Amino acid sequence: AGPCDIYSSGGTPCVAAHSTTRALYSAYTGSLYQVKRGSDGATTIIAPVSAGGVANAATQDSFCAGTTCLITIIYDQSGRGNHLTQAPPGGFKGPESNGYDNLASATGAPVTLNGKKAYGVFISPGTGYRNNAASGIAKGDAAEGMYAVLDGTHYNSGCCFDYGNAETSSTDTGNGHMEAIYFGTNTVWGSGSGSGPWVMADLENGLFSGSNSKNNAGDPSVSYRFLTALIKGGPNKWAIRGANAASGSLSTYYNGARPSVSGYNPMSKEGAIILGIGGDNSVGAQGTFYEGVMTSGYPSDATENSVQADIVAAKYAVGSQTSGPALTVGSSVSLRATTSGFNTRYIAHSGSTVNTQEVSSSSSTALKQQASWTVRAGLANSACVSFESKDTAGSYLRHYDFTLQLNSNDGSKQFREDATFCPQAGLNGQGNSLQSWSYPTRYFRHYSNVVHAASNGGVHTFDATSSFNDDVSWVVGASFA
Ligand code: AHR
Ligand code: AHR
DSSP, X not given: OOHHHHHHHTTOOEEEEEESSBOSSTTOOSOOEEEEETTTOOEEEEOBSSTTOBBOHHHHHHHTTTSOEEEEEEOOTTSSOOOEXXXXXXXXXXXXXXXXXXXXXXXXXXXXXXXXXXXXXXXXTTBOEXXXXXXXXXXXXXXXXXXXXXXXXXXXXXXXXXXXXXOTTSSOOOTTSOEEEEEEOOOSSOBOSTTOOEXXXXXXXXXXXXXXXXXXXXXXXXXXXXXXEEEEEETTEEEEEEEETTSSOOEEEEEEOOOSSTTXXXXXXOOEEEESSOTTOOOOOOEEEEEEEEESSOOOHHHHHHHHHHHHHTOEEEOOOOOSSOOOTTOEEEEEEXXXXXXXXXXXXXXXXXXXXXXOTTSOHHHHHHTOEEEEEOSSOTTSEEEEESSSTTEEEEEETTXXXXXXXXXXXXXXXXXXXXXXXXXXXXXXXXXXXXXXXEEEEEETTEEEEXXXXXXXXXXXXXXXXXXXXXXXXXXXX
């Protein structure tokens, strides 16, 4: 049985079931998600390999070979048509044209389930999915439950990495108008013990960790690589539960009455569904989503415990983050452009500016050093890499406003994430494409000889689709200095 079969048996059926990694009903053979590729804008659907099985990642890999892909639709497996698509502007605008949010890269969150490759939904700040016309989701004070499997190591303090029930208008309509799982280190409203990240409930105008509207020490910091996060709520009762999604059982972090602050008892839920954003389309947060469901009715702890056992049996594990020629940590490299007419130019720096320059064996020693980089283990994820300047020790290539800069490592989480890149097989068939770990739709790209973290089509001039594959493909060679 899958998670939604278990919820059905418990009398609290799924009314939304979303996953890019697997079927959530044992008999489900339908669509899991849709991807759209950059080369020609064509779309395809990814389904389970077999009834109740893992997503057919091979379909995605062949469809997206030699180009980029975005996740355009996350289908609802419950039969209610509660699909998630690109979130529209609301109280806040997203970064895409017309204020829409960004779509997630299809390759940002590789995993395996029982040894079989699949991809999760890697939400960078600015990315969000929504359904403002969902059917069957709890409204008013009606009871519901929900869980999500997340990456407990991918989070930030922005508002708000959520999955669950929100406003149908994409605007803040007041206390109690949401009931969603939140995960991260935001402390504007509530918090738990330690320094986070925490699983909390976003009930609108507040992230709640228990009965107190601020700190509740019973809500622990949790950072399992695979995290089961669970919220449920009904008339004057709600609970937060969590677990390692790869082993063990659920713990209850809170179980009790609604917050005493006015507006949350009774609740005024509206029944839209959000992923990766706040109720008012706040887009500052990041996180990774693998699967999640929402139920009708308040699930029993026993039902949820069985769901957790099913998640553990799915055997989530880390997938390979890299492809193409290997970059050896500790080696010194040069990075040569491959676009015709530019393929004698190398990534170099002039102070903090990162550009491409003509470099050869007869160049000055200074220029040779400016175009030489030491490969380091990725500062935010050791499965990927960072590039330290040969002539400015302690300074690394990082993106800032999606343009590369050479900056000294200030030790912050932001810096480490901005400076981590995952080498992929070059999109034009040559060398490597260097995919940003924190914004996996973005790659090292030269544009007017300046290097950016560019997406294939986007609002910046440097996101131009023309010659994208060539501009993001680099031959990694021995360093000049
Ligand atoms: O409740 C926290 C956030 O506050 C909500 O997600 C958002 O709608 C509002 O800004
Ligand atoms: O490059 C995009 C973002 O811009 C970086 O993550 C951040 O450091 C800056 O605000």
